[in-house]
Amino acid sequence: MGRGLNCISLTAxxxxxxxxxxIRQTTSLPARDMTSSEVSFCLHAADCIMILIDCQTELALTxxxxxxxxxxxxxxxxxxxxxxxxxxxxxxxxxxxSFGGPIFPQLEEIFPDRKPIDxxxxxxxxxxEVAAEVRKTCCKKLVMSGVWTDFCVALSTVxxxxxxxxxxxxxxxxxxxxxxxxxxxIERMIQAGAVTITLSKVLLELQCNRVRxxxxxxxxxxxxxxxxxCYGPGYLGDHFFHP
Numbered sequence: 001m002g003r004g005l006n007c008i009s010l011t012a013x014x015x016x017x018x019x020x021x022x023i024r025q026t027t028s029l030p031a032r033d034m035t036s037s038e039v040s041f042c043l044h045a046a047d048c049i050m051i052l053i054d055c056q057t058e059l060a061l062t063x064x065x066x067x068x069x070x071x072x073x074x075x076x077x078x079x080x081x082x083x084x085x086x087x088x089x090x091x092x093x094x095x096x097x098s099f100g101g102p103i104f105p106q107l108e109e110i111f112p113d114r115k116p117i118d119x120x121x122x123x124x125x126x127x128x129e130v131a132a133e134v135r136k137t138c139c140k141k142l143v144m145s146g147v148w149t150d151f152c153v154a155l156s157t158v159x160x161x162x163x164x165x166x167x168x169x170x171x172x173x174x175x176x177x178x179x180x181x182x183x184x185x186i187e188r189m190i191q192a193g194a195v196t197i198t199l200s201k202v203l204l205e206l207q208c209n210r211v212r213x214x215x216x217x218x219x220x221x222x223x224x225x226x227x228x229x230c231y232g233p234g235y236l237g238d239h240f241f242h243p
Contacts, residue, residue, distance in 0.1 A: 043168060043205040045085035049139045050078060053124055053146025053153055054094045058101030063147060063175035065182035071147075072104060074173040074199045078145060079110045081203055088137050091116040092124045094152065122151050125159035134165075141166045143202060145173035150185035157189045167194045170202055 055075050060068055082089045091107060093116045094100045103116045119127040125134075134142070142165050146153050153174055157167045169189055176182035186196055 043141060043143065043202060045087050045206055047139050048141035048143055048168075049088045049090060049134060049137055050082040051090045051092070051124070051130075051134075051142055051144045051146075051156070052079065052107065053092050053144060053156060054100055054148075055091070055104050055107060055146055056093055056096065056100035056102060057104065058099070059094075059147045060104075060175065062177055065149070065176040065179045066172065066174075068175075071173065071175045072106070074170070075104065075145060076106045076110070077199055078143070078170060078173055078202065079107055081206055083110050085206060087143075087206075088133075088139070089114055090124075090130060090133050092127070092130060092146075092152075093118045094122075095120060123155035123159045124152060125156050125163070134160075140164070141168065143168045143170060145170040147175045148185075149174040149176040149182045150188075154185040154189055157194050158192045161193050168197050168202070169194050170199055171196050172198050 052075060060071060063071060079089065081087070089111055091103060091111065091114055093103055096102055096116070096118050117124075117127065117129050117133070119130065121127050124130045142160055144153060144157060144160075144167055153169065157169055160167050167189070169186070171186055174182065174185075176185065190196055
């Protein structure tokens with residue numbers, strides 16, 4: 001017990017000024033290129049596609065597994081990351097005129113030249129145009145999110161995995177009719193071999209190096225605040241900021 005108390009008292013006397021100085025010195029170091037073996041174990045902008053599935057205004061109104069504004073902010077953050085890093089985006093809708101409604105207007109602003117592919121199939125992978133767009137890029141890693149988790153996202157994921165693609169499902173940028181439906185869909189995708197990941201983890205892996213100057217991402221205010229509390233705003237410079 002005495003040893004534990006001594007450890008606590010030593011921790012309390014740590015010179016925070018020296019720690020902050022060390023952090024500033026590390027962020028001034030030149031960026032190190034990632035090796036091919038390192039890249040293969042994480043997401044990298046050069047070898048992935050961003051597929052945003054059925055992010056439509058009418059469908060979003062039915063979502064109860066996640067707050068609507070959080071879903072919107074997270075989806076927009078993914079889109080902005082793709083735009084910043086030149087990651088090929090694929091936007092889909094399902095029966096936009098008669099069922100799901102238009103795509104989020106924020107996505108249209110980010111990708112003004114990218115027309116959403118309107119599908120009739122629950123799995124976007126079964127749509128010939130979507131499948132052709134994916135194959136055209138020659139990328140093997142697919143970052144997916146959208147609405148609903150247990151319909152279009154899960155089915156699309158399972159089909160892509162069967163075709164030999166690596167699929168990363170951004171769980172906090174997906175929404176479903178209920179929490180239970182969302183959770184069971186996530187479990188099903190994991191069983192099939194998908195990687196489940198959160199928005200902040202996606203952005204961190206894509207950023208890859210904390211001294212990069214060529215990109216900047218937008219974290220939703222909640223995640224950004226928590227992130228800065230843990231690492232400090234000076235640790236990553238201005239790469240992460242609030243919308």
